Amino acid sequence: MTSAIRHTRIAVLSDTHGLLRPEVIAKIQGVDHILHAGDVGNADFLDQLSAIAPVTAIRGNIDVHSPCADLPATEMVEIAGVTFYLVHSVADLDISPTAAGVRVVISGHSHKPGHDTRNGVLYLNPGSVGPRRFKLPIAMxxxxxxxxxxxVEPIEFDA
Incomplete structure (x- = not known):
């Protein structure tokens, strides 16, 4: 008897800045976990996201006067045997990911999507799904x- 291989799908968001787009909600249906790398802007979004899948979220530099201010500045979470570290700005990375056993560092802040691997660690900035900034894409x-x-599957939305 052959057992099915388990695939885990994680939605990675950042910089919603108080705007949770319906097309984002539609796109993330059925995921196993949601990671939000800060600048949430509206704590109610976390409840909406939690109705879809478990959420791990951190605060960003705009999350200072709302319930989002109570979110941690960084978070380490293990999903499907992989350790993730969330920090809003990669410039504020306060650990050695390699020494800590982290395989994926998730950040936001710049609104610029991209990913690369350094010293065996994947660094991922999903971009921003909030209000458009400059000419950067709406991305997750x-x-x-x-x-x-x-x-990693980068996603860009037309706005």
């Missing part, structure tokens, strides 16, 4: 974990 990402392998 999915991280897929399958048998310990990690892949």
């Amino acid at each position: 990402a999915f991280v897929m974990i399958s048998e310990g392998n990690i892949t």
